[in-house]
Amino acid sequence: MRIFFLFITLIIFLKVNAQDSEIKFLVSDKIIQKMNDSLALSKLQQNRIRAINIFLHEKKMVVRRQSQGNEDILTDQIQKIESTRDSLYKPVLSAEQFEVYRQKKRYLIGIN
Numbered sequence: 334m335r336i337f338f339l340f341i342t343l344i345i346f347l348k349v350n351a352q353d354s355e356i357k358f359l360v361s362d363k364i365i366q367k368m369n370d371s372l373a374l375s376k377l378q379q380n381r382i383r384a385i386n387i388f389l390h391e392k393k394m395v396v397r398r399q400s401q402g403n404e405d406i407l408t409d410q411i412q413k414i415e416s417t418r419d420s421l422y423k424p425v426l427s428a429e430q431f432e433v434y435r436q437k438k439r440y441l442i443g444i445n
Contacts, residue, residue, distance in 0.1 A: 365383055366385070396410040
């Protein structure tokens with residue numbers, strides 16, 4: 334019976350982690366698609382932006398786990414993580430691309 338319980342726990346853990354992994358790639362690809370439509374990103378830029386998006390997503394997931402339902406802490410920490418996005422994108426984008434990104438940021442980063 335214990336082995337069965339451990340097995341079920343392991344399966345649930347792996348499924349949750351797989352879903353989280355899938356979500357971060359879907360979110361990142363959605364952002365890249367929007368950015369590419371507006372900024373005509375090169376493949377290298379797309380790969381770098383994808384890595385940044387995944388990095389930010391993983392940091393936000395850690396904060397979500399650690400906040401333990403405290404919405405004030407969660408909101409504050411997520412905003413701090415999001416505030417680093419521009420400084421991470423800036424070296425990847427040309428000056429013109431970065432200016433367009435800044436103008437359209439809400440649309441490009443929004444997950445609608």
